Amino acid sequence: MNEKETGNAAVIIPEGENSGLLIPEELNPSDIARRVEKIQLVLKEIMKAGIHYGTIEGCGDKMVLLKPGAEILGLLFRLAPTYEIKTEDLPGGHKDFRVICSLTHIPTGNFMGQGLGSCSTMESKYRFRTQSTGRAVPGEYWKDRDPSILGGPQFAAKKIKKKDGNFKWEIIERIEYEYPVDYYNTCLKIAKKRSHNDVILTATGASDIFAPDPDDLPPPPEQPGKPPTVSTGARTARSKAKAREEAAINRKINERMSSEGLSNSECSMMFEWAYSGEEPLTPAELLENFPLYFNAWELERNPATDPGAQEEDLKP
Secondary structure, X not given: OEEEOOOOOOEEEOOOHHHHOOOOOOOOHHHHHXXXXXXXXXXXXXXXXXXXXXXXXXXXXXXXXXXXXXXXHHHHOOEEEEEEEEEEEOHHHOEEEEEEEEEXXXXXXXXXXXXXXXXXXXXXXXXXXXXXXXXXXXXXHHHHOOHHHHOOOOEEEEEEEOOOOOEEEEEEEEEEOOOHHHHHHHHHHHHHHHHHHHHHHHHHOOOOOEEOOHHHOOOOOOOOOOOOOOOOHHHHHHHHHHHXXXXXXXXXXXXXXXXXXXXHHHHHHHHHHHHOOOOOOOHHHHHHOHHHHHHHHHHHHOHHHOOOOOHHHOOO
């Protein structure tokens, strides 16, 4: 017998088992159609949304294959993974993990493909934690969203839910973890998962059904219009275009506020009022209906100007 070490257990292949099997050099269209039908059937009858697959912002309506789903496809096609792990030491105690996953067809011992995955403690989610400074975001920040106004590139604007249930824009700070070694095992597991998902999609031809694992996609931005992390070219271009558009709108809003005689501190107060709360406005909404929201803000700030106003009517 031949024994092969796999990612789950040793697979025993009896000698001569393949002798009676006819292994075609290539597949015909009907073979491919049957494999796709198998995947669709398993997707319908066995896989569950939120466990084996899901959807995520940035992928549209296309389903995302999660780790349990990749394992189901491996079981379906009898594919055993083996892993080759490479590490690289980085400055400051950080480490980079690169994993190559190879798939073997259990009944025949045939090699089915390889996938790559990497993870590093230098990735922002494993390098930094965030905490609120307790300081409100100044109104001038919303003109161009310049991080230097907040204190530097390690600071960002984030909407935080307070104890009273309302939301408030506050400055948060990214703080580097003191011991990168705490995330060595986590990063190794993530690299292993990424490599397995990669080769499963390739070997089963399921890339037209599933998008990459959400762990491989950029994290959602912590501040609107200017993500703190690098994304794909197209997504970055859209984000930059949106940031420029919102910055231009906020400049127009600031001009409207100035024409109403508001001071810089009052502009800051109105921006905070508009962009916080349970139903925050978008810059476009604020500009389009500025007179309405300006009057609502004035009434809320000085309720004496309209003694009959009801509190729930103050903000549309």
